[in-house]
Amino acid sequence: MPEMLEVRNLKTYFPVRVGILDSLRGKKYFVKAVDGISFSIDRGEIFGLIGESGCGKTTAGRSVLRLVEPTGGEVIFDGVDVLKLGKEELRRIRRRMQIIFQDPYASLSPRMKIGEAIAHPLIIHGIADRREAREIALRMLKRVGLTPEEEYYDRYPNQLSGGQRQRVAIARAMALKPDFVVADEAVSMIDVSMRASILELLEEFRRDYRLSMLFITHDIAVARLIADRTAVMYLGKIVELGKTRRLIDNPIHPYTKALVNAAPSITRRERREKVKLRGEVPNAVNPPKGCRLSNRCPFATDICRTKEPELREVESGHFVACHLA
Ligand SMILES: Nc1ncnc2c1ncn2[C@@H]1O[C@H](COP(=O)(O)OP(=O)(O)OP(=O)(O)O)[C@@H](O)[C@H]1O
Ligand SMILES: [Mg+2]
Numbered sequence: 001m002p003e004m005l006e007v008r009n010l011k012t013y014f015p016v017r018v019g020i021l022d023s024l025r026g027k028k029y030f031v032k033a034v035d036g037i038s039f040s041i042d043r044g045e046i047f048g049l050i051g052e053s054g055c056g057k058t059t060a061g062r063s064v065l066r067l068v069e070p071t072g073g074e075v076i077f078d079g080v081d082v083l084k085l086g087k088e089e090l091r092r093i094r095r096r097m098q099i100i101f102q103d104p105y106a107s108l109s110p111r112m113k114i115g116e117a118i119a120h121p122l123i124i125h126g127i128a129d130r131r132e133a134r135e136i137a138l139r140m141l142k143r144v145g146l147t148p149e150e151e152y153y154d155r156y157p158n159q160l161s162g163g164q165r166q167r168v169a170i171a172r173a174m175a176l177k178p179d180f181v182v183a184d185e186a187v188s189m190i191d192v193s194m195r196a197s198i199l200e201l202l203e204e205f206r207r208d209y210r211l212s213m214l215f216i217t218h219d220i221a222v223a224r225l226i227a228d229r230t231a232v233m234y235l236g237k238i239v240e241l242g243k244t245r246r247l248i249d250n251p252i253h254p255y256t257k258a259l260v261n262a263a264p265s266i267t268r269r270e271r272r273e274k275v276k277l278r279g280e281v282p283n284a285v286n287p288p289k290g291c292r293l294s295n296r297c298p299f300a301t302d303i304c305r306t307k308e309p310e311l312r313e314v315e316s317g318h319f320v321a322c323h324l325a
Contacts, residue, residue: 003076004180004212005064006040010073012056012063016285031284033059035236036073038311041180044210046202048227048244050220050259052281055233057216058102061182064214065097066090077180095125098173102184102216104165108157115141115153118172125176140171143201145194162189167198174205184216199226220263224248229317232256235284235292238311242318252320254297291323299324 013030022029033056041047049057063070066082075082077097085093101107108117118140119133128136134153141149144167157165166189173181183202187195203226205211217223223230224244231241232255240253248266251257257275260266277296282288288295294304303323311321 003040004043004045004078005214006074006076007064008038008074008076009036010034010038010060010063010075011036011071012059012068013071029285032236032287033284034063034070035284035287037231037233037236037238039231039238039241041212041214043179043212044206045229046206046213046215046227048223048230049214049216049233050218050223050230051233052259053218054281054284056236056284057218057233058184060233061099061184061214061216065094065099065182067099095121095127095176096179097182098176098178098180099182100166100169100173100184100186102188104162104169104189105157107169108165110157113154113156114146114160114168115155117157117168118175121172122175127176136175137171140175141168143174144168144171145197146171163191163194166190167194170198170202177209178211179209180212180214182214182216185218186215187222188217188219195222202226220248220260221266224266232259235281235287237292237321238319239293239321240319241311246318252314252318252325253322254299255293291321 012034013032016029016031018027018029037060039047049060051057059068062068064075070083077093082093108114115137118137122128122133122136123130138149138153141152146152146164146167166186170186187198190198206213215227227244229242230244230247231238232253234255240247240251240256247256248260251260254275257273258277261274275298279296282295290306291304291309294300297304309321309323311319314320314325
């Protein structure tokens with residue numbers, strides 16, 4: 001399968017505000033939110049990105065679309081380096097690259113009816129005229145289960161729940177028939193009763209449009225359901241990457257093991273090795289030397305504290321960044 005997206009050594013650092021003294025001394029600090037990650041997503045593939053809060057998932061997703069400007073690296077979308085595009089070229093490619101934002105309360109304009117929020121981009125991108133755009137919007141509302149769709153079309157975001165807004169955001173992104181979507185916690189607020197059918201709908205879109213997706217979630221069980229392959233992030237780095245089932249059922253990296261242990265909904269495999277990490281996630285301004293998990297990992301040895309482990313293929317298609325793997 002040809003690659004739809006290839007991300008190479010992507011870095012996104014945010015400057016940190018410093019006190020007057022540091023500022024006078026000319027000191028600058030950065031949050032290394034994404035610190036050199038590489039992965040690729042095939043056409044029609046759903047690629048999961050998991051990890052605890054603050055590990056850099058959203059920043060990675062937004063950087064790929066240049067909604068935040070990356071500090072370095074390459075993002076090759078359908079053969080084009082997105083980071084090198086000028087404004088106009090970027091605008092044109094944007095129709096093909098959509099995002100479902102993590103915060104559904106911030107992602108819809110409060111003054112725009114939700115039907116219009118779906119129809120508007122179709123008109124802007126010259127895909128449909130007003131009448132067609134309305135029809136497509138109605139169809140999409142129905143597909144995401146907001147029925148009767150004529151009634152929902154005229155509602156305002158403040159009349160919807162968080163989960164319903166997420167469904168609008170999905171409808172809006174999918175109406176454009178994109179080639180690639182960043183779905184950032186796209187089902188996190190959707191009622192459990194509705195979630196399975198929305199995940200199925202995403203599957204349908206994937207099949208219908210051969211859509212590729214970067215599926216960001218903190219919920220390992222959701223990743224396990226939908227993602228073909230998954231990468232695990234810790235402090236701005238990918239620590240493990242592989243086929244989702246294999247990765248979650250047989251994690252190799254101590255961080256992935258701890259993450260899977262802590263997921264209440266994944267209780268199978270009683271005999272799985274239990275890994276408990278010490279302390280808390282350090283801040284991303286001054287990550288630990290060597291392996292970033294070394295100060296918390298029960299297995300850490302000297303090399304872990306001095307040398308940064310590379311992502312290595314330990315079995316076919318399964319990559320782990322751990323000296324001990
Ligand atoms: N615009 C910004 N300016 C400064 N720091 C930021 C900015 N956006 C994110 N960060 C920092 O970058 C790091 C990664 O944040 P990010 O939102 O990407 O994490 P996340 O994995 O999506 O977390 P969550 O699961 O809570 O959504 C955090 O330390 C965060 O505080
Ligand atoms: Mg996030």
